[in-house]
Amino acid sequence: MNALNSFLLPLLPFLLLLSLLLPIASTCPAGSHITSPGPTTSCSLCPVVAYQPTPNQITCLNCGVVLYNPATGASSAEACVQCEPGK
Numbered sequence: 865m866n867a868l869n870s871f872l873l874p875l876l877p878f879l880l881l882l883s884l885l886l887p888i889a890s891t892c893p894a895g896s897h898i899t900s901p902g903p904t905t906s907c908s909l910c911p912v913v914a915y916q917p918t919p920n921q922i923t924c925l926n927c928g929v930v931l932y933n934p935a936t937g938a939s940s941a942e943a944c945v946q947c948e949p950g951k
Contacts, residue, residue, distance in 0.1 A: 891920065894939035898922050909937035915944060 892898050892907035894917050900906035901922075910916050913931075914924035915938035927933065927944035934945065 893919050895937040897924050912936055915939060915941055917941075 891905040895915070896907045896909050897916055898905055898920060899908045910924035910933075912933045912935065914926050915933060916924040917939050925941070927941070930947045931944040932947055933943045935943075938944070
């Protein structure tokens, strides 16, 4: 066994685990969240009461009390606006 093989062999379990996790990377854009992680990651848009500025998160961030977004999939807190009175 050469030096390279003796170096890489102990890393094999880690490399295999890493290869399973890599498909999750860069799959859910800002404005959405991961709903089903794994090799076939599923994403959902953030609802009208939330936003998510960072890709690949498992939850969206709440806008806050009496705030909402006019549309789903908001990627910034600036999209959250004041609710109209009575709504």
